[in-house]
Amino acid sequence: MRTLRENKINFYKNELNFRKIAQELYKDNATEHSIYICDLTKVQRQFELWQDCLPNIKPYYAVKTNNDALVVKTLAELGAGFDCASVEEMQMVLEAGVTGDRIIFAHPCKPLSHLQYAQQHQINISTVDTEFELFKLKQHFPNSDIVLRFRSDAKICGWPLGKKFGCEAQTDTAALILLARSLQLKIAGTSFHVGCECEDLEAFVRALSTARELYDVGKMLGYDMNFVDIGGGYHGGNNEFFKKIAKTISSSLDLYFGNEPIKCISEPGRYFVEAAFTLVCKITGKREMRNALGQLESIMYFINDGKYGSFIDTGRDFSNVMYFSENHLEQQKYKTTIWGPTCDSTDKIVDNLYLPRLHRGDLLAFPNMGAYTLCLASKFNGIPLPKVVYYQQQN
Ligand SMILES: Cc1ncc(COP(=O)(O)O)c(C=O)c1O
Structure with missing residues (x-):
């Protein structure tokens, strides 16, 4: 259990800038954990x-x-x-x-x-x-x-x-x-x-x-x-x-x-x-699926959190997932599957999502992740538990 003393609160003025915070948190590959931004x-x-x-x-x-x-x-x-x-x-x-x-x-x-x-x-x-x-x-x-x-x-x-x-x-x-x-x-x-x-x-x-x-x-x-x-x-x-x-x-x-x-x-x-926690995950690997003509049809991403971590609840709405990349992204979107980090083949977070072609190291941010997530996460396969960083609006 985290103790209160370890928890530092960061203050913000108008709106939380998730892109900026997420990219800062993962700067220089400093962490392999998934990270919650708690407002x-x-x-x-x-x-x-x-x-x-x-x-x-x-x-x-x-x-x-x-x-x-x-x-x-x-x-x-x-x-x-x-x-x-x-x-x-x-x-x-x-x-x-x-x-x-x-x-x-x-x-x-x-x-x-x-x-x-x-x-x-x-x-x-x-x-x-x-x-x-x-x-x-x-x-x-x-x-x-x-x-x-x-x-x-x-x-x-x-x-x-x-x-x-x-x-x-x-x-x-x-x-x-x-x-x-x-x-x-x-x-x-x-x-x-x-x-x-x-x-x-x-x-x-x-x-x-x-x-x-x-x-x-x-x-x-x-x-x-x-x-x-x-x-x-x-x-x-x-x-x-x-x-x-x-x-x-x-x-x-x-x-x-x-x-x-x-x-x-x-x-x-x-x-x-629920709405106070946004989970930021990193793409650690990917697989591109092509048809017989060699055309890109769908993409799989492997990220650093999954069904044995924050995504045990399978009934989530993923339509509002955010993606942050430091590379230029094409307009075109591809059928996407997102897999969790463990060796279990059922460790799948979502299928049938449409996202642009992302890259290893890009970030995905899932809003509304505060309920029945962190408290259920296990360290199955030795995957580290997510971390939490805290924000509060300055009056
Ligand atoms: C006894 C009891 N009270 C309250 C709650 C919280 O429910 P909810 O998150 O739907 O508000 C639960 C959830 O399982 C519960 O079992």
Whole structure:
């Protein structure tokens, strides 16, 4: 894990000049790593947009999305809360100066040592979706504030989570609340996650309607139930869509909870970081494919990051890839395949892209690479992990 002290922030005035920064970073073949350009101002802007659109919902950044220390520090200073899934994540957030009451331990299945760590650091709120987890809490953390996670899936989303997490609202929740009561545990409220990159506006309406039903059930059984956690699932690179979702969420909260004294939180991950990171890669090799007449038909490039590094998520949009060359480039574009650096033949980043004829040493820059990238990268084949350089706009 990088420490805060190693991280230097570079300041810029108007716009970030990716070409200039990328070429400077790779000057004289000084590095073989792929490099992230992180614009912390974008993280701040996302926070401000959140405050404008959803002022009554406190964002708890899902650290799993990108556990970069400066991102965590930036959000901590802005006043965000944090969704953590493990000791390491909790530790990192606490080290950024955040107190336990601004953290939710949002993993519904918690290893004991992680639970003990949460208890020692007054991280009291945690998510549960089975009776087994209730028994675990009874034994190891009986005075925690429990949030029941129920399943409520978006009809269209990039990454559904409901098959793995969330109890069935209609059949399981009342039984779990009753069990919690008999174990003298405290149920604080409910949570859900509609699925990542949700495209279904109505998903939040349905989920909040269910949350209200469970609120009533919990109240009937003697609990306050004033904690409503609406999970994550927002796009990171499409703020217009976020504004629409935010409107739907606000009106559904009004509709279902009106003046009820609830504390509403959300666990956005991708939303805060996706657009803040641009990945710059170097072309380390190429192969030109010709037809029987010797005419150039398509080109393969081999670059210094791949499927086992930053590109594990295969559903990316590559239409906005930038290319930087110190050579003159012809106008003509060729069918292009980009391969990752390992010996695995499935380590392919993209096919069917059209780019001009590039050269070894030229650079490719991929925008919107801040979510579920760096945190998933492995050193398979001994390929070094990417580095990060930081930028922030000067006021
Ligand atoms: C419990 C929980 N909360 C929040 C998130 C963040 O989701 P997103 O990046 O879609 O906002 C996830 C992602 O897997 C999650 O599992």
